[in-house]
Amino acid sequence: RVKHFKWLDQTIQNTTIPQIRDYLQIACALVNAYRASAISSFSNxxxxxxxxxxxxxxxxxxxxxxxxxxxxxxxxxxxxxxxxxxxxxxxxxxxxxxxxxxxxxxxxxxxxxxxxxxxxxxxxxxxxxxxxxxxxxxxxxxxxxxxxxxxxxxxxxxxxxxxxxxxxxxxxxxxxxxxxxxxxxxxxxx
Known part of the structure; x- marks a missing residue:
């Protein structure tokens, strides 16, 4: 799901390594806020x-x-x-x-x-x-x-x-x- 973001779906330059954590947190927050749950729970x-x-x-x-x-x-x-x-x-x-x-x-x-x-x-x-x-x-x-x-x-x-x-x-x-x-x-x- 994270790779649906264009920037995260490509080879990332070494100069951006310090910011990857921040970008990944933003992408995951967007996925969690606006997409359905990746794992659907069942009744029991x-x-x-x-x-x-x-x-x-x-x-x-x-x-x-x-x-x-x-x-x-x-x-x-x-x-x-x-x-x-x-x-x-x-x-x-x-x-x-x-x-x-x-x-x-x-x-x-x-x-x-x-x-x-x-x-x-x-x-x-x-x-x-x-x-x-x-x-x-x-x-x-x-x-x-x-x-x-x-x-x-x-x-x-x-x-x-x-x-x-x-x-x-x-x-x-x-x-x-x-x-x-x-x-x-x-x-x-x-």
Whole structure:
């Protein structure tokens, strides 16, 4: 936005370096006064901030459970999944902590389903835990390496997503989710 000012959109001479700070402050003040906000807030930003602070240093208990227990899995499809919660887009945004991964979710879901028509009949392969019917895992192919697979795990109740984690390097964080987790939650819950 600042580069819309003609003087700031060009190479600046060295002789004006002492005044750049003043010029930049004036340009930013004009942008703030007469232009729309660069970041638009949405309805539940305070809930997201509270969640960020509450879960910032918590370990992922689902990952701990997966590391400590030997679980068996059965192949199934999303159409046979019983009791998975239906969420609003705001509830999903609260889980993903923002919109970046949510924007990636459709593309990841299409790749996983091998279809661009993501209707109720789309084949979304997943696995259900044999000992806990409310724990599922979904295998995602890496976008960066054909040899790499990531498993996304989701623990749920009929009301909400209780916990989730992923084998992706940043997939165990408690604040926000990786794109694999976002894709699975978006496809199954929305």
């Amino acid at each position: 930003y305070d809930q997201i901030a509270t969640k960020l602070l509450a879960h910032l240093h918590e370990p992922n208990l689902l990952r701990t459970r997966l590391n400590n227990e030997v679980l068996r899995w059965s192949n199934d499809d999303a159409s046979n999944l019983v009791g998975f919660p239906i969420l609003t887009i705001d509830q999903i945004r609260l889980i993903t902590v923002g919109i970046f991964q949510l924007k990636q979710a459709r593309a990841y879901s299409e790749e996983h389903c091998s279809a661009t028509d993501l209707n109720n009949q789309a084949d979304f392969p997943l696995q259900i835990c044999n000992t806990d019917g409310q724990l599922i895992r979904i295998r995602f192919q890496s976008r960066h390496s054909n040899a790499k697979l990531y498993y996304t795990y989701i623990q749920f109740s009929t009301e909400e997503i209780l916990n989730s984690c992923c084998d992706y390097p940043i997939g165990d964080r408690q604040v926000g989710v990786c794109s694999h987790r976002a894709a699975a939650i978006w496809f199954l819950a929305y």
